[in-house]
Amino acid sequence: MIEGARWRKWVFFYIPMALFLLFLLFPFYWMVITSFRPDGELYRPWNSVNYNPFWTWKPTWDHVKYLFEETLFADWLWNTTFIALVSTAISLVCGVFAGYALSRLNFPFAGSLGTGIFITYLVPQTLLFIPLAEIIRNYRLGDTPWSLILTYPTFLIPFCTWLMMGYFKAVPKELEECARIDGASRWQAMLYIVIPVAIPGILSAGIFAFTLSWNEFIYALVFLSSPAQKTVPVGVTSELIRGDVFFWGPLMAGALLGSVPVAIAYSFFVEHYVAGLTGSVKG
Amino acid sequence: MAITSVATTGFGEPPPRRRQRIFEDERWLAFALLVPTMVLLGLFIAYPFVRGILLSVTDSRVGVPGDFVGLANFYKIWNDSIFRTSVYNTFLYTGVTTVFKLALGLWLAMLLNRNFRGKAFTRAFILLPFIVPTVLSTFAWKWMFDPTFSVLNWLMFHLGLITSRINWMGDPDLAMISICVVNIWRGVPFFAISLLAGLQTISPELNEAAAIDGAKPWQRFWYITWPLLLPVTMVVVLFSVIQTFADFQIVYVMTGGGPANATHLFATYAYQIGIGTGLLSEGAAISLAMFPILFLVVIIQLLYIRRVEVR
Numbered sequence: 001m002i003e004g005a006r007w008r009k010w011v012f013f014y015i016p017m018a019l020f021l022l023f024l025l026f027p028f029y030w031m032v033i034t035s036f037r038p039d040g041e042l043y044r045p046w047n048s049v050n051y052n053p054f055w056t057w058k059p060t061w062d063h064v065k066y067l068f069e070e071t072l073f074a075d076w077l078w079n080t081t082f083i084a085l086v087s088t089a090i091s092l093v094c095g096v097f098a099g100y101a102l103s104r105l106n107f108p109f110a111g112s113l114g115t116g117i118f119i120t121y122l123v124p125q126t127l128l129f130i131p132l133a134e135i136i137r138n139y140r141l142g143d144t145p146w147s148l149i150l151t152y153p154t155f156l157i158p159f160c161t162w163l164m165m166g167y168f169k170a171v172p173k174e175l176e177e178c179a180r181i182d183g184a185s186r187w188q189a190m191l192y193i194v195i196p197v198a199i200p201g202i203l204s205a206g207i208f209a210f211t212l213s214w215n216e217f218i219y220a221l222v223f224l225s226s227p228a229q230k231t232v233p234v235g236v237t238s239e240l241i242r243g244d245v246f247f248w249g250p251l252m253a254g255a256l257l258g259s260v261p262v263a264i265a266y267s268f269f270v271e272h273y274v275a276g277l278t279g280s281v282k283g
Numbered sequence: 284m285a286i287t288s289v290a291t292t293g294f295g296e297p298p299p300r301r302r303q304r305i306f307e308d309e310r311w312l313a314f315a316l317l318v319p320t321m322v323l324l325g326l327f328i329a330y331p332f333v334r335g336i337l338l339s340v341t342d343s344r345v346g347v348p349g350d351f352v353g354l355a356n357f358y359k360i361w362n363d364s365i366f367r368t369s370v371y372n373t374f375l376y377t378g379v380t381t382v383f384k385l386a387l388g389l390w391l392a393m394l395l396n397r398n399f400r401g402k403a404f405t406r407a408f409i410l411l412p413f414i415v416p417t418v419l420s421t422f423a424w425k426w427m428f429d430p431t432f433s434v435l436n437w438l439m440f441h442l443g444l445i446t447s448r449i450n451w452m453g454d455p456d457l458a459m460i461s462i463c464v465v466n467i468w469r470g471v472p473f474f475a476i477s478l479l480a481g482l483q484t485i486s487p488e489l490n491e492a493a494a495i496d497g498a499k500p501w502q503r504f505w506y507i508t509w510p511l512l513l514p515v516t517m518v519v520v521l522f523s524v525i526q527t528f529a530d531f532q533i534v535y536v537m538t539g540g541g542p543a544n545a546t547h548l549f550a551t552y553a554y555q556i557g558i559g560t561g562l563l564s565e566g567a568a569i570s571l572a573m574f575p576i577l578f579l580v581v582i583i584q585l586l587y588i589r590r591v592e593v594r
Contacts, residue, residue, distance in 0.1 A: 124529030126550035278480035
């Protein structure tokens, strides 16, 4: 696209791109380097002489060890994975069904129901967390994984529904009609014909929902109280800070290890994730 | 039950039971398919919303049901100087970060819209700030902004930009700037990737035709790319505005609302009052105070999407 001299390519492409990458990726580098740095090197004032903050020659596993031996980090990882997987599964089933109904069936109030679901999609968690905390307590769900497994679908289902509607609309009506002529019931036509065609959409919705529930913070912060029940973001926040003292080594190791599962899930499905992301915006 | 019995029936056989014949009626099938969604959304969105409104007109605290007090909570927060600061902060935070996210995101999207080696790889890495749990990445930023051990201070000192340390979280304005930087960092990938998807739908022939007709790069952007990208841009901006306006995590981790309650947003102040000090109804009132603005943005978004669909 850029014509002309070589320097133009540097000025208009390579340098801005490098700066963007530096800005976007440096915090991760900083997370990694801090995780493996001995405490003696970490807590050196920023202006001390002969201090190179960007590298260490004495990498250590101490922080990671501390995380697994002195805290319940392994439990938090398990809790987060379990909650994310189950709430994603619930949301996918609900979202696929609702998306199918809203995009391919004729029934009264279909339009207003669709709009209603779209509006709930835009309701942020911070609007409702105080009354929800009360409701969770009244249902005796407080401090259990179910408090999150049942509430996460409220922001995942609308998104899944919205995304699936787009995919279902693209499946030609004739495909379903052929199956119906061959004697399939509506239910069978949906289950064996339409849903399989929309599998890429289900994957996109699933991977996106998984990252969203892994990322959720305020509900987990408010609904869970005992250390053994916490998710990674909440556990790291509340158990690795004592008063005003931050344990930066374990904190960064926890941040790094807490990001790895979702980064791995993402790396396998980058294309699906991007499709989910852009689909969620365009509808 | 219904699911398993239907699944075992072959295609050719006629549906034997009444239960299945009901699902031949589109309205019944639609109803059955929508029930789980409606139940969950009703229980955990509609009901809490009503409860929130009811809560905000009482004086209940944790463990105390409370009595009806009318709009006293709203009157109280209206006269609360910290609440007023949080309202101001929320608008500032949303406005400033949205402008930067849009500008930087659009720039990055245009950079990514070229063909270069390692494009797929770069795009995958660029999304990382958006994927990684916000709280965890915000801790990395908090560590980078640490008053004593800040790597940014080290860098600026060695570049000769500063002579004494900067206490990033100690000064209200600097703390606000730091929070905005983190939000921009997290949001730019979302803008860039969404706008890139929009850019890719614009036929390159349009640009080429304009170039042949003598349009300068800037004119091509302003008269071709920007108008065609506007629908996607609008939706992305409105989404981002809602998320940023109701943001909680970044401020909670970076400053916790400090120093001296100078960096609170709606959500963090509601948390501090409602959960921190246990004044449930006042916290609910602060949260609900976000509603009119969010509602307005949602309405704009709905109207805009309708208009685009009609066209």
